[in-house]
Amino acid sequence: MLRLNALPPEIQDSVAETQRRVASLHKELTRNRLVVWTAGNVSERVPGSGNAGVPGLFVIKPSGVSYDALSPEVMVVCELDGNKINDGTADRLQPSSDTAAHAYVYRHMGEIGGVVHTHSTYATAWAARQEPIPCALTMMADEFGGDIPVGPFALIGDDSIGRGIVETLRHSRSPAVLMAQHGPFTIGPDAEAAVKAAVMCEDVARTIHIARQHDDVRRIDQELIDALYRRYQRAYGQRN
Numbered sequence: 001m002l003r004l005n006a007l008p009p010e011i012q013d014s015v016a017e018t019q020r021r022v023a024s025l026h027k028e029l030t031r032n033r034l035v036v037w038t039a040g041n042v043s044e045r046v047p048g049s050g051n052a053g054v055p056g057l058f059v060i061k062p063s064g065v066s067y068d069a070l071s072p073e074v075m076v077v078c079e080l081d082g083n084k085i086n087d088g089t090a091d092r093l094q095p096s097s098d099t100a101a102h103a104y105v106y107r108h109m110g111e112i113g114g115v116v117h118t119h120s121t122y123a124t125a126w127a128a129r130q131e132p133i134p135c136a137l138t139m140m141a142d143e144f145g146g147d148i149p150v151g152p153f154a155l156i157g158d159d160s161i162g163r164g165i166v167e168t169l170r171h172s173r174s175p176a177v178l179m180a181q182h183g184p185f186t187i188g189p190d191a192e193a194a195v196k197a198a199v200m201c202e203d204v205a206r207t208i209h210i211a212r213q214h215d216d217v218r219r220i221d222q223e224l225i226d227a228l229y230r231r232y233q234r235a236y237g238q239r240n
């Protein structure tokens with residue numbers, strides 16, 4: 001089994017930084033009320049891994065552990081096949097039950113550096129109905145570039161969820177997919193971007209749901225969605 005302390009020092013440092021980021025981002029899930037009990041997870045690809053003889057690695061939370069107990073020291077390190085490495089955490093700490101789904105995304109979407117899963121209430125209600133969220137708000141056009149799509153029903157534990165995420169999002173601008181009768185999975189260049197997409201997904205799921213209580217919502221015209229998406233993706237916020 002791959003041993004963390006046998007990897008180059010800069011990779012060990014990168015793993016430690018990733019563990020800190022992933023632990024801290026789980027607090028965002030609870031702060032934004034996107035999860036209940038222990039059901040939801042964040043992972044991030046370890047920068048610098050997957051090169052120069054170092055296998056691709058990602059960090060994910062252990063399964064079924066209270067969010068209050070999620071410190072950097074208990075964040076589990078896995079290879080891209082989803083298997084935990086000898087990372088210095090206790091053997092009993094098993095990675096999240098969604099690890100195979102996260103691993104599949106990292107294996108098949110090389111540009112993706114972060115994956116998040118929640119059961120946030122409104123987004124999960126759309127997933128229960130298997131209904132895409134129509135792009136009827138400028139904020140949706142900005143962040144998602146169109147509707148938030150629905151992925152197939154898939155059982156938990158093997159590659160099925162990962163395959164559904166990749167099949168649905170590979171040709172979409174949306175960083176969020178509503179896995180049928182399960183809940184939202186979001187992706188991004190890093191874990192923070194994937195958490196942001198999860199927060200935005202829940203917010204628009206709620207707003208469009210409320211809007212529909214009174215009338216049908218009207219999808220924004222496609223050329224306007226394209227213009228909004230371009231502006232937000234290229235010009236919004238501060239320059240680096």
Ligand SMILES: O=C(CO)[C@@H](O)[C@H](O)COP(=O)(O)O
Nearest residue numbers: 038039040041063064096097
């Ligand atoms: O969707 C489900 C269960 O329906 C899973 O996402 C689990 O709720 C994840 O829990 P952890 O194994 O990450 O603690």
